Amino acid sequence: MTASPVALAVSTAVNPVTEAGRAAPAVYDAVLLASFGGPEGQDDVIPFLRNVTRGRGIPDERLEEVSHHYRAFGGVSPINAQNRELKAALEAELAARGIDLPVYWGNRNWDPYIPETLERMYGDGRRRVLMITTSVYSCYSSCRQYREDIGVALAETGLAGRLEVDKVRQYFDHPGFVAPFVEGTTAGLARVREALGAADGSRDAEIRVLFATHSIPTRDADAAGRSAGEPREFEGGSAYVAQHLANARAIMAAVAPSLEWDLVYQSRSGAPHIPWLEPDINDHLEAIAGGDGERPAVKGVVIVPLGFVSDHMEVAWDLDTEALETCRELGIEAVRVPTPGVHREFVAGLVDLIRERTSENSENTVAERPHVTELGPWYDVCRPGCCENFRGAKPAIAEAGTAAGTAAGVS
Numbered sequence: 001m002t003a004s005p006v007a008l009a010v011s012t013a014v015n016p017v018t019e020a021g022r023a024a025p026a027v028y029d030a031v032l033l034a035s036f037g038g039p040e041g042q043d044d045v046i047p048f049l050r051n052v053t054r055g056r057g058i059p060d061e062r063l064e065e066v067s068h069h070y071r072a073f074g075g076v077s078p079i080n081a082q083n084r085e086l087k088a089a090l091e092a093e094l095a096a097r098g099i100d101l102p103v104y105w106g107n108r109n110w111d112p113y114i115p116e117t118l119e120r121m122y123g124d125g126r127r128r129v130l131m132i133t134t135s136v137y138s139c140y141s142s143c144r145q146y147r148e149d150i151g152v153a154l155a156e157t158g159l160a161g162r163l164e165v166d167k168v169r170q171y172f173d174h175p176g177f178v179a180p181f182v183e184g185t186t187a188g189l190a191r192v193r194e195a196l197g198a199a200d201g202s203r204d205a206e207i208r209v210l211f212a213t214h215s216i217p218t219r220d221a222d223a224a225g226r227s228a229g230e231p232r233e234f235e236g237g238s239a240y241v242a243q244h245l246a247n248a249r250a251i252m253a254a255v256a257p258s259l260e261w262d263l264v265y266q267s268r269s270g271a272p273h274i275p276w277l278e279p280d281i282n283d284h285l286e287a288i289a290g291g292d293g294e295r296p297a298v299k300g301v302v303i304v305p306l307g308f309v310s311d312h313m314e315v316a317w318d319l320d321t322e323a324l325e326t327c328r329e330l331g332i333e334a335v336r337v338p339t340p341g342v343h344r345e346f347v348a349g350l351v352d353l354i355r356e357r358t359s360e361n362s363e364n365t366v367a368e369r370p371h372v373t374e375l376g377p378w379y380d381v382c383r384p385g386c387c388e389n390f391r392g393a394k395p396a397i398a399e400a401g402t403a404a405g406t407a408a409g410v411s
């Protein structure tokens with residue numbers, strides 16, 4: 001029995017909960033593509049890792065271990081090349097749609113760094129910037145930390161009050177991000193079925209779809225998407241988990257509604273006694289290979305890197321090297337689905353996200369904010385205290401109740 005895939009269900013309904021965080025449209029004169037950054041050669045590896053972990057309490061052994069992942073790739077992370085490609089694709093899509101906005105690129109942890117990029121933008125005469133990050137869910141590392149990167153950079157460069165930076169909503173459930181996963185999961189499932197000699201789906205009970213994302217400390221997960229003033233309950237206990245579960249469900253509904261799936265985590269770091277989200281993908285593969293609970297032993301998996309925008313090191317090492325090796329050892333047929341990368345629909349979706357916020361679009365900002373889960377469309381401007389930084393408050397943009405947040409015209 002082969003169920004033919006249905007289209008992703010996209011809604012443009014207004015979400016009464018997140019509506020309070022919708023920003024008024026504005027006139028922007030530039031786009032900032034903000035990302036993580038990565039080393040470009042062996043000599044960069046240690047300085048890069050020091051940048052990433054500055055003040056974050058990552059044990060030396062973990063750094064040593066992670067440096068080997070980068071060393072095995074010649075000291076070069078794929079992430080910078082992927083961001084150069086994404087920037088070029090964004091420029092092409094903006095030009096094709098007649099939108100006159102230059103795109104700049106700045107990173108948290110490697111050259112070109114965010115503060116230098118902001119200085120260059122200001123020097124080029126830019127005054128009001130819309131930021132898109134390569135990080136789509138809600139948690140400290142993916143949302144607030146970018147808002148702080150800008151807040152701190154504006155303060156350090158003396159550009160605070162002279163250069164204004166807003167940020168597009170976390171776009172985990174934008175169809176442009178999700179549709180490429182639907183396509184990839186459909187193709188991946190077909191390949192796993194074939195590898196099991198069951199193209200007709202007759203062995204689907206032995207196939208599991210594993211949605212993989214970055215583990216984070218449970219304390220950060222608990223704080224994700226929360227505001228003291230607006231308490232909310234989230235499935236799985238946090239917005240970070242709930243967003244992934246909701247996305248996975250939307251993808252499965254479009255690809256194979258009757259197939260079993262799980263959300264799993266990867267790339268844990270930090271001290272062992274600090275709890276992070278579980279299960280780890282490798283532990284979970286071992287568990288399901290033997291049959292977990294009522295479910296039969298798994299012989300094939302489709303690994304969907306749902307937490308990531310491009311095939312960077314967390315994908316290339318933790319999934320393609322480690323998790324696929326675990327599958328081989330366990331005799332499980334496995335396919336890893338591509339990330340959105342520069343998929344046409346993804347790039348077009350990013351431009352749609354820009355359009356939501358530009359004044360040309362003022363007629364339809366309310367209605368045309370597509371989302372594929374009931375959690376979205378997420379807040380354009382975060383609620384006060386959202387994704388708290390437990391290591392000490394820093395200035396952050398795009399937060400209601402702050403100068404930078406209210407500047408966007410938010411209630």
Ligand SMILES: CC1=C(CCC(=O)O)c2cc3nc(cc4[nH]c(cc5[nH]c(cc1n2)c(C)c5CCC(=O)O)c(CCC(=O)O)c4C)C(CCC(=O)O)=C3C
Pocket residue numbers: 036037038039049052053056058062063066077078079134135136139141142214215216217267268269270307308309312313314
């Ligand atoms: C949620 C999340 C994403 C997904 C969202 C997003 O994509 O942004 C992500 C992405 C990435 N993480 C990356 C690399 C690293 N992350 C680290 C450490 C950490 N990540 C965390 C969270 C996340 N990280 C956390 C809570 C830590 C602990 C330390 C801390 O609290 O800050 C470390 C230190 C060593 C280690 O512990 O592994 C490295 C080297 C790269 C670059 C890959 C490349 O080079 O191609 C990318 C895209």
Ligand SMILES: [Fe+2]
Pocket residue numbers: 214
């Ligand atoms: Fe990370």
